[in-house]
Amino acid sequence: MPARGINHVDLTVSDVARSIDFYTRLLGPVGFGEYDRYPSYRGSEEVVYFRFGQQYLGLRPADGGAHxxxxxxxxxxxxxxxxxxxxxxxxxxxxxxxxxVHYPPELDRDIADYYALFVFDPDGIRVEVACAPGV
Structure with missing residues (x-):
């Protein structure tokens, strides 16, 4: 049976509330919203899940370090x-x-009609928002 796609990705972040605010403000107007909260498998924190189409992004507190x-x-x-x-x-x-902002909106030089912006989230994880009608 072939895989059907990526269901979810969980990120460890330094400040969950700050990351919730960033992703909600960036992507909320296009349907990205908090879906649910679950205790983590460690039982010491909760994971906040956002839904975007049929994929999910989880945010959980990092134990330390930096991206x-x-x-x-x-x-x-x-x-x-x-x-x-x-x-x-x-x-x-x-x-x-x-x-x-890493790169403001621009057309990709290699992929026709691929229009994207790149921004760093509060922890320095690069996020792309793109439109690609032919992809």
């Missing part, structure tokens, strides 16, 4: 939206909240 871009771990998360206007609107929300 460093391009070191071992996740390089970036990408979220697809329907239109370039939604990408542009997400960029405006990034500016309004003072987020660390």
């Amino acid at each position: 460093h871009y391009y070191e071992v771990g996740i390089e970036h998360l990408a979220f697809f939206v329907d239109t370039r206007e939604e990408v542009d609107d997400a960029y405006q929300r990034c500016l309004a909240m003072g987020a660390n």
Whole structure:
């Protein structure tokens, strides 16, 4: 039986409330919202899950340390939206909240009609918001 896709990804973050605020402000207007909260398998914290289509993003408190871009771990998360206007609107929300924008919205040089912005979340995890009608 073939795999059907990625169901969820959990991130460990330094401040769950701050990350909830960031992801809600960035992606809430395009349907990304808190779905549920569950105790972790360790029983010492809870995982907050957001739903985006049929995929889920979990946020749980880190035991310590920090994420460093391009070191071992996740390089970036990408979220697809329907239109370039939604990408542009997400960029405006990034500016309004003072987020660390890596690249403002632009067309990809290699993939036709691929329009994206990149921003770092509060822990330095790079997040992409993209529109790609042909992908």
